[in-house]
Amino acid sequence: MxxxxxxxxxxxxxxxxxxxxxxxxxxxxxxxxxxxxxxxxHFAQSVNDECNGCINCALVCPDGAITVxxxxxxxxxxxxx
Amino acid sequence: xxxxxxMKGNEAFAEGVIRAGCDGYFGYPxxxxxxxxxxxxxxxxxxxxxxxxxxxxxxIASIHMVYGGAACGKKVLTSSSSPGISLxxxxxxxxxGTELPCLLLNVVRGGPGLGTIQPSQSDYFQAVKGGGHGxxxxxxxxxxxxxxxxxxxxxxxxxxxKHRIQVMILSDGAIGQMMEKVELDDQVPRMTNEExxxxxxxxxxGKTPDRERNIITSLDLNPVRQEIINRKLQEKFKKIQETEVxxxxxxxxxxxxxxxxxxxSARICQKAVMLGRARGxxxxxxxxxxxxxxxxxxxxxxxxxxxxxxxxxxxxxxxxEDVRLSVNGAVPVEHYGRLGGIIPAPDEVLHVxxxxxxxxxxxxxxxxxxxxxx
Amino acid sequence: xxxxxxxxxxxxxxxMIYCRxxxxxxxxxxxxxxxxxxxxxxxxxxxxxxxNLQADTIGVAPVGxxxxxxDFLDIDMQQAAHGRAxxxxxxxxxxxxxxxxxxxxxxxxxxxxxxxxTIHACNRGENITIFFVNNGIYGMTGGQMAPTTLPNxxxxxxxxxxxxxxxxxxxxxxxxxxxxxxxYFVSRQSVHTPANVRKAKKxxxxxxxxxxxxxxLSFVEIVSNCNSGWKMTPLESNKWMEENMFSFxxxxxxxxxx
Numbered sequence: 001m002x003x004x005x006x007x008x009x010x011x012x013x014x015x016x017x018x019x020x021x022x023x024x025x026x027x028x029x030x031x032x033x034x035x036x037x038x039x040x041x042h043f044a045q046s047v048n049d050e051c052n053g054c055i056n057c058a059l060v061c062p063d064g065a066i067t068v069x070x071x072x073x074x075x076x077x078x079x080x081x
Numbered sequence: 082x083x084x085x086x087x088m089k090g091n092e093a094f095a096e097g098v099i100r101a102g103c104d105g106y107f108g109y110p111x112x113x114x115x116x117x118x119x120x121x122x123x124x125x126x127x128x129x130x131x132x133x134x135x136x137x138x139x140x141i142a143s144i145h146m147v148y149g150g151a152a153c154g155k156k157v158l159t160s161s162s163s164p165g166i167s168l169x170x171x172x173x174x175x176x177x178g179t180e181l182p183c184l185l186l187n188v189v190r191g192g193p194g195l196g197t198i199q200p201s202q203s204d205y206f207q208a209v210k211g212g213g214h215g216x217x218x219x220x221x222x223x224x225x226x227x228x229x230x231x232x233x234x235x236x237x238x239x240x241x242x243k244h245r246i247q248v249m250i251l252s253d254g255a256i257g258q259m260m261e262k263v264e265l266d267d268q269v270p271r272m273t274n275e276e277x278x279x280x281x282x283x284x285x286x287g288k289t290p291d292r293e294r295n296i297i298t299s300l301d302l303n304p305v306r307q308e309i310i311n312r313k314l315q316e317k318f319k320k321i322q323e324t325e326v327x328x329x330x331x332x333x334x335x336x337x338x339x340x341x342x343x344x345x346s347a348r349i350c351q352k353a354v355m356l357g358r359a360r361g362x363x364x365x366x367x368x369x370x371x372x373x374x375x376x377x378x379x380x381x382x383x384x385x386x387x388x389x390x391x392x393x394x395x396x397x398x399x400x401x402e403d404v405r406l407s408v409n410g411a412v413p414v415e416h417y418g419r420l421g422g423i424i425p426a427p428d429e430v431l432h433v434x435x436x437x438x439x440x441x442x443x444x445x446x447x448x449x450x451x452x453x454x455x
Numbered sequence: 456x457x458x459x460x461x462x463x464x465x466x467x468x469x470x471m472i473y474c475r476x477x478x479x480x481x482x483x484x485x486x487x488x489x490x491x492x493x494x495x496x497x498x499x500x501x502x503x504x505x506x507n508l509q510a511d512t513i514g515v516a517p518v519g520x521x522x523x524x525x526d527f528l529d530i531d532m533q534q535a536a537h538g539r540a541x542x543x544x545x546x547x548x549x550x551x552x553x554x555x556x557x558x559x560x561x562x563x564x565x566x567x568x569x570x571x572x573t574i575h576a577c578n579r580g581e582n583i584t585i586f587f588v589n590n591g592i593y594g595m596t597g598g599q600m601a602p603t604t605l606p607n608x609x610x611x612x613x614x615x616x617x618x619x620x621x622x623x624x625x626x627x628x629x630x631x632x633x634x635x636x637x638x639y640f641v642s643r644q645s646v647h648t649p650a651n652v653r654k655a656k657k658x659x660x661x662x663x664x665x666x667x668x669x670x671x672l673s674f675v676e677i678v679s680n681c682n683s684g685w686k687m688t689p690l691e692s693n694k695w696m697e698e699n700m701f702s703f704x705x706x707x708x709x710x711x712x713x
Contacts, residue, residue, distance in 0.1 A: 055649075062490055062492065071465050142575065146542050146549070149548075150547065175536045294529055
């Protein structure tokens with residue numbers, strides 16, 4: 001059975017800290033940083049490695065700040081080995 | 082063999098538009114110019130040249146359809162009469178702010194308000210001094226014959242694209258409705274999209290990989306840039322003032338008194354010149370063909386030659402302000418106007434000229450022992 | 456054999472499954488945090504990218520919050536006077552019938568000052584696509600009452616709530632234009648949840664496809680939020696939208712091809 005593993009990369013300068021991405025993530029991957037970006041917003045960030053690459057966060061992000069990656073774990077590990 | 086026809090002014094204009102290779106007409110009916118749209122529809126302009134002819138829901142929609150087409154580099158126009166042109170001022174200002182070339186026809190009727198459907202020249206200020214909001218000018222052409230209604234269609238498009246500016250043909254109900262013979266030219270082919278992209282690279286024709294996207298906008302919220310944009314516009318108007326002045330001198334060479342009039346009024350004054358000359362009075366007529374750019378230099382020259390200028394307009398006195406600015410006090414300038422759709426008669430304007438300058442001069446000449454009043 | 460994979464190993468170009476479309480420019484969006492305009496922009500440009508239409512597209516920006524849309528969309532665009540975008544688009548499409556022509560308008564632009572242009576472009580069946588973002592308020596000018604402001608809703612010009620007796624009723628312009636024979640596809644969507652984003656994108660795809668097939672006017676309304684104008688957080692505004700806007704402006708297709 002292929003296990004899916006995802007990751008998100010937030011463009012922290014593009015993020016405006018609206019938090020729309022936070023509740024749509026069923027895995028509770030996203031939280032707002034305590035740090036501020038150049039515009040003065042608390043930007044979104046990935047806080048655990050539970051992401052399954054569902055892209056929900058990227059879909060609702062008005063600023064297109066989130067890029068999503070996904071691998072099928074078994075396959076990629078097979079390829080790596 | 083020459084193609085000569087008897088046509089109404091409005092029809093001649095519409096025929097001129099087709100033959101100038103126009104791409105699109107958008108308009109709304111209003112007296113006394115509805116023949117333009119009617120003629121284009123009856124002529125199957127779409128079949129003759131592929132030109133688009135569309136009756137819009139309003140003059141506002143018409144002018145913004147013109148905006149959309151002009152931004153694609155197409156030869157587009159609208160026509161209307163005074164109340165409709167008032168409605169279009171928003172769009173004209175946007176066309177000015179984006180420097181889009183287009184042709185506009187105003188077959189002027191009397192105002193204010195709904196006014197009358199009879200001819201008038203009371204939209205001079207609106208056409209020449211701006212009309213809409215912001216610092217801008219249009220080239221304004223004033224036809225005085227049905228032939229010029231025809232000729233100015235092509236001339237208007239040529240000037241519009243040469244300078245990326247709006248060209249308004251400021252006609253009136255008399256010129257639009259009357260019939261005269263017109264000599265027609267051969268059909269100018271419409272430009273292809275490829276030719277437009279080649280010749281006018283600023284147009285919105287779809288962003289291809291070989292260029293940046295094209296944006297047509299009049300908005301810039303940065304005051305420094307906005308001032309630069311405005312200064313560039315003013316430079317263009319200055320260049321047009323220097324290079325595009327058109328006028329007709331009628332018996333001006335030895336004139337001692339001068340009529341200044343455009344359009345229908347110029348025809349009346351031309352007849353008055355004949356009547357006056359028949360009685361030994363040395364009268365001339367300067368007929369501005371471009372109202373912007375105004376023939377100020379020519380008037381300044383003539384002001385050194387004549388003893389008085391009578392500006393005749395079917396208005397309460399609009400162009401006369403530009404005449405006075407041009408002569409700058411060098412010679413008395415009077416105005417005579419009829420309002421409400423009344424066209425003055427030749428003997429009427431001749432009488433006014435005599436009353437204002439010649440009779441008075443004769444009286445003062447005798448009072449001063451025969452010396453001319455300077 | 457290792458059972459784990461590092462973040463760096465996952466975040467490789469070949470594993471990327473979603474990123475911002477390159478048809479959006481690098482300019483930061485001028486919209487408030489959480490505003491639906493950004494998502495609506497993105498979906499339209501994703502579809503234009505996927506249908507390979509960049510070179511064939513001419514867009515028309517309105518007056519309102521999205522007046523600067525041309526700064527963000529990497530396509531040829533014209534900025535129209537307030538409410539006149541459907542007339543401008545008519546001029547473009549009639550003269551460039553092979554191009555994909557769309558307007559992007561807000562509720563004040565489309566349903567107040569531009570009502571005439573909207574209805575007549577729809578009624579002529581102009582072969583254009585209209586994207587209508589409805590947030591029930593004038594955002595750009597500071598939160599004044601819009602034609603789609605709900606009854607009793609407070610705005611800067613209805614500070615005690617919209618009194619329909621004196622201020623009139625909110626206008627369901629989308630239902631209105633759906634009745635006209637010139638419209639081919641009319642749909643109302645939202646972009647506040649992943650599922651709604653997916654549905655909205657499908658509607659946008661259809662609207663664009665129908666124009667390619669010369670079917671007449673397609674119209675996609677996106678009911679959206681205005682957290683600044685509504686004086687709420689982005690999340691609160693989306694909740695308020697679900698609870699208040701959707702009952703008056705129900706989501707779904709309003710007119711579909713027979």
